[in-house]
Amino acid sequence: MSNTNSTGRDAGTGLKATNRSMDRVQASLRRRYRAEKRFRAYGLISVVVGILFLFVLMASILAKGYPAFRQTFVTLDVYLDSAVIDPEGSRDPAVLRLADYKRLIRNSLQEIFPDASGRSERRKLVALISNGAPFQIQGLVMDEPSLVGQTLTLEFPASADLDMLMKGHIDRSLPEAERRLSDAQIGWVDKLVEQGRVHKRWNKALLSNGDSRDPEMAGIWGAVKGSFYMLVVTLVLSFPIGVAAAVYLEEFAPRNRWTDLIEININNLAAVPSIVFGLLGLAVFLNFFGMPRSAPLVGGLVLTVMTLPTVIISSRAALTSVPPSIREAALGMGASKMQATFHHVVPLAVPGMLTGTIIGMARALGESAPLLMIGMVAFIVDVPQGFTDPATALPVQIYLWADAPERAFVERTSAAILVLLAFLIAMNSLAIFLRRRFERRW
Amino acid sequence: MIKKGLAAAAVATLAISGSVGAQSARDYIFIVGSSTVYPFATVVAENFGRSTAFKTPKIESTGSGGGLKLFCAGVGVEHPDVTNSSRRIKASEVELCASHGVKDVVEIKIGYDGIVMANDKKAPAYQLTRRDIFLALAKTVPNDAATGVDSMIANPYKTWKDVNPELPAVKIEVLGPPPTSGTRDAFVELAMEGGCKSFDWIKALKKADKSAYKSVCHTVREDGAYIEAGENDNLIVQKLQANPSALGIFGFSFLDQNADKIKGNAIDGVVPTFDDIADGKYPVSRPLYFYVKAAHAGVIPGIPGYLAEFTSNKAWGPDGYLSDRGLIPMPETERDQFAKAAKSLQPLKLAAN
Known part of the structure; x- marks a missing residue:
């Protein structure tokens, strides 16, 4: 205020006035520089904090998850006693299937530890070997009945408790009652290690088995296949439908109130929480059409409905980015509207459409909430062999394992997360690759 | 090419929907x-x-x-x-x-299955009774627990010592499952109602007005002392380790698997062990x-x-x-x-x- 007054009064001394406003600029300049610096610092801090969080998350998952890829195995000499397996010598598959293979393992362990006597001692001894071991022998014998009567040197997965001990998750200094393994069991394990019978090897089961309640037998292959079948259904349905809808809306549809309404609804659908699509799947696909529960087919349909808006929106964006001169040139050369669209515009927009679709697929792969409603959150041991077999999906498997009481599932949960992340990174990289490789800029 | 793709997609869709019939x-x-x-x-x-x-x-x-x-x-x-x-x-x-x-x-x-109230291994052991649990966790409690005047007030207790002078002066913090959980139902029925019934006049209320009795005995307080920790019991175990003054409610199998990290507290003088639950001595089992x-x-x-x-x-x-x-x-x-x-x-x- 006083400044304006003073300029008014000494109208003759214009130089002085300019000086004064320069002073003001000078004075504010430092403040403005400071503000800019501050803003840059805020931005940098946000980025650093973001990276830090990501780093902590990844580091903790990696640190927890990588031991799960290795599993402890115990080598035993098993005598396939025909008196135990098949006392009558009939070699009938039904007899071979039901034989007491656990006893063979117990016998083999007793030979190493003759001092373990009594029912509970022997039970503790057998508890060192995976519950899956008897079925491993069962499989061998059923494939090759002539093995009965021989002594085989076999490698069995150790029980989860032994595995945890070898990986250092069981504290030997704790009182016996607070450990999952007793003093005697730890003594036996030490002796097995001394004899060179305990090895850590690549955990093949984790990637090749279906789900199991024994951590050492549990694998994610069933979930991976379930996710695969679901994504096939989603891709096969959402890509053509989404692209067709986008091409029609962008190139052919008249602009009127109806198409506006459709457009608004598509944008709204893209923001609907995914569990709502699960409810829709339950009401429409399961209850109305009577499709099977827990089937990847239904999961794929639900995820199709969920990803369609994403595909349509990104496909439309890809079509809009094709310059109008291309259309005009085609039409000018005498092409019909359809020819101009399908021969010239769509091929140029395909990379963008593919990118959008792949990102939609990646979202569908990471989705578990809608699957809850259609029964895909379930314990399923058998690996699905088709679109209507009961199946789970990768995120669901992670959710189920995170809830399991057994300690060894903690590292398996993280390992499954690593596998899921690997798939997501691969899909997103593919999207980036396609964009780089085929996208044209004008 | 696009046309062929669309046709292939249509065929694939038909093939998939055809296989639904085989599911019958x-x-x-x-x-x-x-x-x-x-x-x-x-x-x-x-x-x-x-x-x-x-x-x-x-x-x-x-x-x-x-x-x-x-x-x-x-x-x-x-x-x-x-x-x-x-x-x-x-x-x-x-x-x-x-x-x-x-x-x-x-x-x-x-x-x-036994339902346990567990806390961190290093935290002090509590000797709880079902009456303590009711007084600590109910939304309303009898006006004066000692004299047993026949009226209810909003739960005023902040620490375990307020509930029972023999318990430590630690803030009441209990992590438990949400109302959708069967564990919560059973806990409310067995532990809280069990303590609730120890007041004679409330027990008499059961015959007179069953729904009033239920709302008195089954309503868990909502002022932050009972923390709904979700259905994931592993998460509750982790939170108990991070916060040694808190107690957690979950099934016995989780205590069994995590005995090196947490311990079960005695209820009515019985510590939850395999044998005591099997014998029926431990009161909160279903x-x-x-x-x-x-x-x-x-x-x-x-x-x-x-x-x-x-x-x-x-x-x-x-x-x-x-x-x-x-x-x-x-x-x-x-x-x-x-x-x-x-x-x-x-x-x-x-x-x-």
């Missing part, structure tokens, strides 16, 4: 129900699938109530064959079943059940085999594999009784209820 006969057992029974049922299912020629049953963890709702929806391959439950079926649910044509339901009790649709037994392959596996001594016996997972076995007479019911598919009569 289901060749695996379909089980739903309680998340408490889930860890036990899954082990049985896996053993059954491995040791027989049948497929491994599919088990969905839907909660006891949700499971019974699905179970009672009708007879037919699209409906579950078995539902697990951490409480007994209600008369209303039996009616619901009957109204949808599910008439013969076989009830199998499989054993017991029976677990599953229900089978008798009408499905001849239709879906493997049901009798699954029942035989579940009711065999190598599964639910005192040395069976289920006891390794934390299920508390029943006494032998009860086991025999339910094994017989499973074998003969003897339908449930709720007259005993």
Whole structure:
């Protein structure tokens, strides 16, 4: 205020006035520089904090998850006693299937530890070997009945408790009652290690088995296949439908109130929480059409409905980015509207459409909430062999394992997360690759 | 090229929808129900699938109530064959079943589960009574616990010492499951109602006004002392380690697996151990059940085999594999009784209820 007054009064001394406003600029300049610096610092801090969080998350998952890829195995000499397996010598598959293979393992362990006597001692001894071991022998014998009567040197997965001990998750200094393994069991394990019978090897089961309640037998292959079948259904349905809808809306549809309404609804659908699509799947696909529960087919349909808006929106964006001169040139050369669209515009927009679709697929792969409603959150041991077999999906498997009481599932949960992340990174990289490789800029 | 792609997609869609028809006969057992029974049922299912020629049953963890709702929806391959439950079926649910044509339901009790109040290993041990638990966690408590004046006030207690002078002066912080959980239902019924009944006038109220009695005894406080920690019990275990002054509520099997990190506190003078829950000395334990649709037994392959596996001594016996997972076995007479019911598919009569 006083400044304006003073300029008014000494109208003759214009130089002085300019000086004064320069002073003001000078004075504010430092403040403005400071503000800019501050803003840059805020931005940098946000980025650093973001990276830090990501780093902590990844580091903790990696640190927890990588031991799960290795599993402890115990080598035993098993005598396939025909008196135990098949006392009558009939070699009938039904007899071979039901034989007491656990006893063979117990016998083999007793030979190493003759001092373990009594029912509970022997039970503790057998508890060192995976519950899956008897079925491993069962499989061998059923494939090759002539093995009965021989002594085989076999490698069995150790029980989860032994595995945890070898990986250092069981504290030997704790009182016996607070450990999952007793003093005697730890003594036996030490002796097995001394004899060179305990090895850590690549955990093949984790990637090749279906789900199991024994951590050492549990694998994610069933979930991976379930996710695969679901994504096939989603891709096969959402890509053509989404692209067709986008091409029609962008190139052919008249602009009127109806198409506006459709457009608004598509944008709204893209923001609907995914569990709502699960409810829709339950009401429409399961209850109305009577499709099977827990089937990847239904999961794929639900995820199709969920990803369609994403595909349509990104496909439309890809079509809009094709310059109008291309259309005009085609039409000018005498092409019909359809020819101009399908021969010239769509091929140029395909990379963008593919990118959008792949990102939609990646979202569908990471989705578990809608699957809850259609029964895909379930314990399923058998690996699905088709679109209507009961199946789970990768995120669901992670959710189920995170809830399991057994300690060894903690590292398996993280390992499954690593596998899921690997798939997501691969899909997103593919999207980036396609964009780089085929996208044209004008 | 695009046209061909579209045609291929249409063919693929037709092929997929065509294979739906092949689904009509289901060749695996379909089980739903309680998340408490889930860890036990899954082990049985896996053993059954491995040791027989049948497929491994599919088990969905839907909660006891949700499971019974699905179970009672009708007879037919699209409906579950078995539902697990951490409480007994209600008369209303039996009616619901009957109204949808599910008439013969076989009830199998499989054993017991203890609900523990645990805290961090390094934290002091609490000697709780059910009355303490009620006074600490109820929304309203008797006006003066000592004199027992017949009126209720909003729960004023902030520390355990306020509840019972013998307990430490630590803030009341209890992590537990949300209201949708069967564990929560059972905890409220067994621990809180048990303490609630120790006030004579409230016990008298049960006869006079059942719904008032229920709202007094079953309502958990909402002022932050009871923290709903979600259904994931592993998470509660982790939170207890981070916060040694908090107590957590969960099933015995989680205490069993994490005995190196947390400890169970005594309730009414009994520490939750395998033996004391089996004997019935530990007061907060509940029976677990599953229900089978008798009408499905001849239709879906493997049901009798699954029942035989579940009711065999190598599964639910005192040395069976289920006891390794934390299920508390029943006494032998009860086991025999339910094994017989499973074998003969003897339908449930709720007259005993």
